[in-house]
Amino acid sequence: MAHVLVIDDEIGIRELLREILQDSGYQVTTASNAAEANRCLKARRPDLVLLDLSLPDEDGLSLIRAWSNGSALRTPVVVLSGYASIDNAVEATRLGASDFLEKPIALDKLLKAVKRATGDAAARSQPGLFSAAPEWQPGNAEKDWPEWPQAVMGLPYREARLEFERAYFLNALAREGGKQIEVAARTGLERTHLYRKIKALGLRAALRRK
Template sequence: MAAGARVLVVDDEPDIRQTVKDILEDEGYVVDLAESAAAAREARRRQRPDVVLLDIWMPDLDGISLLREWSERGGLPCPVIMISGHGTVETAVEATRLGAWDFIEKPISLAKLLLVVGHALEAGRLKRENEGLRRQLPAPTELVGSGKALQALRAQVEKIAGHDTGVLVQGEPGTGKETLARALHERSARRAGPFVTVAAGAIAREHAALALFGAEDANGVQHGLVEQANGGTLFLDEVADLDPELQLRLSSVIERRALIRCGGHEAAVIDARVIAATAHDLEALVAAGRFREELYYQLKVVPLTMPPLRERGDDIPELLRYYADYFANRDTLPYRNFPVAVQNRLRHYAWPGNLRELRNLVQRLLVLGSASDVGLDEVELALGSASPTSTAASMSAAGTPRVDFTLPLREAREQFERAYLLHQLNEAGGSVGKLAKAVGMERTHLYRKLKDLDIDPRQGGDGAR
C-alpha cells in the first residue's frame, strides 16, 4: 500500500462516504469526499487523486455519465472503481468500455475494498510513472561500482534519502545523474510513488508551460508533468535549459507547494520531492543573470556531484560486467567476457562521453563480436584509435585543437568539448543526426551545445566556426 495515497470517494449516501473514509484512513490513505458529480469535479480540480471510488447512482448526474465525461475530456484522472448497489450487466459493460478499473458492490466488503484499492493504486502508479517520460535506454536504478568515489556517494545518498529536501545533482553529461536521482527516490518514503522526468531541453518552448503545469478549462483538466509527480519525485533533467518564465513559475511552485494550471484560477496542491540535475555551472549562470537566484537556492538545499568516469577507474570492470549482462538479457545477445588486458586498457581511457560512452561501447562489442572474450584489437577499433593514445592527442592528430591544460577547469572543459564535437562531426560527415547517435545526446541538447560552443553544423565539421 502506498502510504499517503489520495483516494476520492464519490457517493451521495453520507453513511457510506464516512464508513469508507474511516476504513481507508485507518490504512494510511488520505481521503477526499464528494457527495455529487459537481463536488467530484471540484475535488479533482483541486488535487489529482490516485484512485477514485465512484458510485453509479447519484441524483444530479450518475456515475457512468461522469465516467464518460472524464474519459472523453482528456482521459481518466486515475484508476476509477465503480460502486454499485444494483448494477446491471449492461451498466458493467458500459463502465468497462469507458475505462473503469473494477467494481465493488454494496454492502461494501472491507477485505475487497482494501484489495481492489491496493491493486488499482499499483496499476495507477505504473501508468503515471511512464506518463511524459522520454523514450530512452533505461538507466540502472542502482549506482554500479565499488570504488572510493561511489562508496562516498552512496553514503551521502543513504544519509539524505529519508529527507524531503531539494537536491541538486551536478556532473558532466553522461555521468549518470538520473541514476543517482532514482537511487534517492528508491530509498525514500516516496519509493511507491511516481518518478517523473522533465527533460527541459526536449520540450518545445511554445508548449513547455502546458507540459509542465497542465491546463484547465470548461471542458476539463489536463495534468502537467509537475502534478503527475504528486506523491513521488520530480526529476528536472538539465534544469539550466528552462527559460526565465518557467524558472519563475517553478520557483513559485516549490515555494508555495501549489500550482495554477494554464487557464486556471485556483491553486492545486503539489506534494513531490524535487531533484534537479545539471552539467552547467549554475552559480556562474546566476551571476550572469541567466538563472534565477531564488530557484538556484531552492534546488541546492543539498548538492551532490556525480564524478566523471575517468575518475572511477576502479569501477570499470564492474561496469563492463553490468552492461554486458544487461544487454545480453535485454537484447538476447551472447554474453562476452572482458579479459584483464581489455579492462586495464579501458581503466586508463579518458571516457569523454562518460557512462553513456561505456554503455554504447559494450553494446557495440556484443553486437559485432562473436568470440566469448572481447579482444584488445576490437576495443581499439571501437574506440577509433589504432594505439592507446589519449583522447586529446588523438584529436590533435586529426587536426582539431589540442586542449590547453594551463587553462582554468571551466575553459579547458569547453575547449575539450569543442574539440571533441568537431572531431565527431568530421567523423559523421557533417550529419547532426549521426553525430547525435555517436555522442549519445538528444538532438535538442546537441543543437544547444553546438550553439554554445560556436559550432555551425551547416558548414560541416571542417568549416565549423
C-alpha cells in the same frame, strides 16, 4: 501516501469508506454528487476515484465519459454498484474503469481493489488494470500494446497469473455485455467451465446467464 476520492450520495457509505481507508493509511476526500466531485478533481488530482454510479445530479457513467473525453482515464476509477446496476458497472469497465465493487461492499474486496489501483505510478498512469484492451489484429507489433502495470509484474507468479486471468475475463465480459454465450465463444471455453472460472475469480456479478 495515496489519495482517494470517494464519491457517493449516501453519507453513511462515504463516512464508512473514509474511516476504513484512513485506517489503512490512505488520504481521503469525499464528495456527495457530481458537481462536488468535479470541484475536488480540479483542486487536486487523486490517485484513485471510488465512484457510485447512482448520483443525484449526474450518473456515474456520464462522469466517466466526461473524464475520459474519448481517451484513457488519467486516474483509475473503481465503480460502486448496487445489484440493480451491474449492467452499468460492466459498461463503466468498458469505458475504462479499473474495477467495480458490488454493494454491500466487502472489506477485503475493497482494500484489494484500492491496493491494485494505487499500486504504483505506472499503474496509476494507465486507464486501469481491467479496462478493455484494443482488439488484436494479425501483425500487431508488441510495441503497440501497453506495458503490463509494474504493480502486477512485481507479484509472485501465482498472484500475477490470477490478476491476469481476472483482467482477461473482465475484459471479455465488458466487450460482450456480460452475455455468457458470447463470452464463451470469445474465450473458447465450454459454458460450464466458463461459469466456474468466472465464479472462482469473483466476477459472477458481471455475468448474464441468458
